[in-house]
Amino acid sequence: MRLGTLLLLVVSTLTACPAPAPPSCSEPDGAPCSDASLPDATPGQPRPNEPDDAGHPWPDPARPDGGPSECSSEDAEAWARFRRSPRLTELLARCSVAPLCEGAPCTFPACVRAAARVTGCAACTNAELACISDVCGASCAANTPSENCRWCLCNSGCVNLFEACSRSVDGSCDACTAANESCPPHSLSPAAVLVLTAP
Amino acid sequence: MGRGVPLALCLALGACLADGNPCPPGSLPDADEDRCIPVGLDAGPVPSCSSADIAAWTARHRAPTLVEDVRSCEETSCTVNACDLGGCLAEVAGLVECLDCARAEGLCGMQQCGSACRLGTEGECRRCLCDAGCVGTFETCAGASTGLCDADPDPTPPEDTVALPLLVRRKSLTGFTRSRLFVADAPTVGEERSGYAAAGWTDFVPLTVAGKDYLFEVMDRCSGARCPVRLSPALPDGQLGSVPPWRDRWSRGWDTFSSFAVGPTTFLVAYKSGQRPPIDEARGTGRIVAFRATDSGLEISDHTDEAWPARLRIPPWTHISGFALDAAPFLVFHRSTAPHDTAVASIELDPEGRPTLVHRADLDWPRSWDVLESFPVALDGEVRWLLLGYRRSTGDEAAAMEIRAWTTSDFGTPTTGPALVAEEWPTDLLGVSAFRSGSATYLLRQERSGTAVILRFAPTLAQWIRGEPYEEVARFEWGTRPGWDVVGVARARLWNEP
Structure with a gap:
């Protein structure tokens, strides 16, 4: 290696600015990522939670591989119930405009968790909420029927994000019909929400 | 920049457009093509303006017939292919030596104050010539200030602020x-x-x-x-x-x-x-x-x-x-x-x-x-x-x-x-x-x-x-x-x- 090239490498290593942390792992104190998450890999690679070529979801960045889910079965069940609510889009709108919840700070995700009666599970609910806002923002507009919002959540991978993170499956997407792009709010017994504990 | 540059800039406009230069008149693209850089041009011969010419030109701008003068000059000095508005106005004002500078302002005025000086009031025309830098073009060329743009020639009286959007x-x-x-x-x-x-x-x-x-x-x-x-x-x-x-x-x-x-x-x-x-x-x-x-x-x-x-x-x-x-x-x-x-x-x-x-x-x-x-x-x-x-x-x-x-x-x-x-x-x-x-x-x-x-x-x-x-x-x-x-x-x- 030529001396000039070596010097350039050293200088660029010393002066390189760290890439901004992806939103999924940004911390309020400015730390790039928590222990349980990593920055995005090379641009162009699938992002965490997007299915790979084989259709398997990538591990969630907020949770160590194979580690226990921070979502209890009760939380996963409550979240699934919330997702099936006929007032889903209305509750999302109310929480984004005027978050109401006990304790401070009452953020948009905290308000939604309160509305869903979920006590923990922040990382997994945040993953689905970010997906709702970014990918299904128009389909889940306040003036849109909740079944159309659910269609988007089921078909854009938002539900998968939560399920992969919480290691649970529920039937939110079972009743979806492509004809009218909607997922009716069918009743589902709590037992149908299966929380997977094995890695 | 030397005297007469504004006129040269105006002439350069045609050249720039013909060249496909993406930059505004008087400028060329920088090497990294991210910005335009002003360029100096050959100023050519230095016009001479006597103090009498400058005073006459200034007085013409303050006259209550400014818009009328512009309109009549436009009728008499403009053809389909050319328009010597500045030259005509210089003649109306009685300028002896300062024709190039008057023409430079006239060209600027035609480009930027066509509506204000044909259809507007005297005040709007004067304000336009100042805002657009046309009077400044004359002053740069003549090497002297007219004082026309130092204060607004027709200020609106101070009033309370508006109460509605x-x-x-x-x-x-x-x-x-x-x-x-x-x-x-x-x-x-x-x-x-x-x-x-x-x-x-x-x-x-x-x-x-x-x-x-x-x-x-x-x-x-x-x-x-x-x-x-x-x-x-x-x-x-x-x-x-x-x-x-x-x-x-x-x-x-x-x-x-x-x-x-x-x-x-x-x-x-x-x-x-x-x-x-x-x-x-x-x-x-x-x-x-x-x-x-x-x-x-x-x-x-x-x-x-x-x-x-x-x-x-x-x-x-x-x-x-x-x-x-x-x-x-x-x-x-x-x-x-x-x-x-x-x-x-x-x-x-x-x-x-x-x-x-x-x-x-x-x-x-x-x-x-x-x-x-x-x-x-x-x-x-x-x-x-x-x-x-x-x-x-x-x-x-x-x-x-x-x-x-x-x-x-x-x-x-x-x-x-x-x-x-x-x-x-x-x-x-x-x-x-x-x-x-x-x-x-x-x-x-x-x-x-x-x-x-x-x-x-x-x-x-x-x-x-x-x-x-x-x-x-x-x-x-x-x-x-x-x-x-x-x-x-x-x-x-x-x-x-x-």
């Missing part, structure tokens, strides 16, 4: 301007005022400083490398005042603007996106100008570029919009061209009141927006800042509009929730301007077809959820020949009590 629109091609006070109870009633400004004004930005309302006017098309900017007061009679409390000349290429307020200080954000060829500073350059009222008038401080972290200088951005969250000011930066990108910065003031931008979050919007505007709406009695995004129709997608609320993530950073309203909007929107009157927020929506619509947002969230987020309160047909491409609402009061 003032809708102002202008054709940048001609400078023709119309304005109308907005009366909430009768938005389509009321006199519309007309006037003539210089051609080349390209942007309006509403600013309120210490309870007084202004339009910040930007000219980005003039004969030089630096064009005028000014703060024009909005007057109760529905016009813009002719005595700006502040004016300056900025390099060309500032094309993206927003504003915000912190306490008694109002800040103007200006940015060079590169959509207009930038001169001097490269695209991606930003500045924040602070306006603060003092006992002696306005105190203005300019913080060019120093406040911009690297993340916010590049990609460059096409849109910047200010909003407040929990009473703190933020700016959202959006790039609508591929690859699209969105970032949010908070605004921190140091102990001296200098603003600094702090990158706070990146927003992962799947699509880009052609129009982006933040504005406050009182919903159920609480003021909430919303974000409107509009995307023009593409081959397979209809034109779409979404409004979302600014809210806070679990990490304390600004974000937006799902849309409060998402619907199809007219195919080809030019832009929107939000303003407040009473407790309501309104949106002036301008379409390329020449139609302008005023919408009033619903005051309760229940109405938004029912699918009734706004109602149309007025509709105007403004026409399109040529289009009204500079639109603003003075007294928009987005950052102050309406």
Whole structure:
């Protein structure tokens, strides 16, 4: 290696600015990522939670591989119930405009968790909420029927994000019909929400 | 630069266009093609102007027959192929030696004050010649000051500030301007005022400083490398005042603007996106100008570029919009061209009141927006800042509009929730301007077809959820020949009590 090239490498290593942390792992104190998450890999690679070529979801960045889910079965069940609510889009709108919840700070995700009666599970609910806002923002507009919002959540991978993170499956997407792009709010017994504990 | 340069610059215009030079007259692209750099030209022979000539020329400008002189000279000295307006006016004024300088001003006047000096009043013509730098062109050529532009020759009397929103629109091609006070109870009633400004004004930005309302006017098309900017007061009679409390000349290429307020200080954000060829500073350059009222008038401080972290200088951005969250000011930066990108910065003031931008979050919007505007709406009695995004129709997608609320993530950073309203909007929107009157927020929506619509947002969230987020309160047909491409609402009061 030529001396000039070596010097350039050293200088660029010393002066390189760290890439901004992806939103999924940004911390309020400015730390790039928590222990349980990593920055995005090379641009162009699938992002965490997007299915790979084989259709398997990538591990969630907020949770160590194979580690226990921070979502209890009760939380996963409550979240699934919330997702099936006929007032889903209305509750999302109310929480984004005027978050109401006990304790401070009452953020948009905290308000939604309160509305869903979920006590923990922040990382997994945040993953689905970010997906709702970014990918299904128009389909889940306040003036849109909740079944159309659910269609988007089921078909854009938002539900998968939560399920992969919480290691649970529920039937939110079972009743979806492509004809009218909607997922009716069918009743589902709590037992149908299966929380997977094995890695 | 030597004498006679402005005329040479005008002559260079044709050469530039013939060469396909993307830069404004008098400038050439920089090697990195990110900006235009003014170039000096051979000035040629030095014109001579006697003090008698300068006095005669000055007197002609102050004469009550200025517009009449221009009209009659146009009839006698202009043919299909050529127009020696300056030469004719020099003859009317009785100039002996100073013909080149008069012709240089005449050329500038024809390009930028054609409407003001043919159809306007003497005052409008004089103001136009000063604003557009035509008198300055003569003075540079003659090597002497006329004093014509030192103070406004026809100042409007000082009046109280306007009590209603003032809708102002202008054709940048001609400078023709119309304005109308907005009366909430009768938005389509009321006199519309007309006037003539210089051609080349390209942007309006509403600013309120210490309870007084202004339009910040930007000219980005003039004969030089630096064009005028000014703060024009909005007057109760529905016009813009002719005595700006502040004016300056900025390099060309500032094309993206927003504003915000912190306490008694109002800040103007200006940015060079590169959509207009930038001169001097490269695209991606930003500045924040602070306006603060003092006992002696306005105190203005300019913080060019120093406040911009690297993340916010590049990609460059096409849109910047200010909003407040929990009473703190933020700016959202959006790039609508591929690859699209969105970032949010908070605004921190140091102990001296200098603003600094702090990158706070990146927003992962799947699509880009052609129009982006933040504005406050009182919903159920609480003021909430919303974000409107509009995307023009593409081959397979209809034109779409979404409004979302600014809210806070679990990490304390600004974000937006799902849309409060998402619907199809007219195919080809030019832009929107939000303003407040009473407790309501309104949106002036301008379409390329020449139609302008005023919408009033619903005051309760229940109405938004029912699918009734706004109602149309007025509709105007403004026409399109040529289009009204500079639109603003003075007294928009987005950052102050309406």
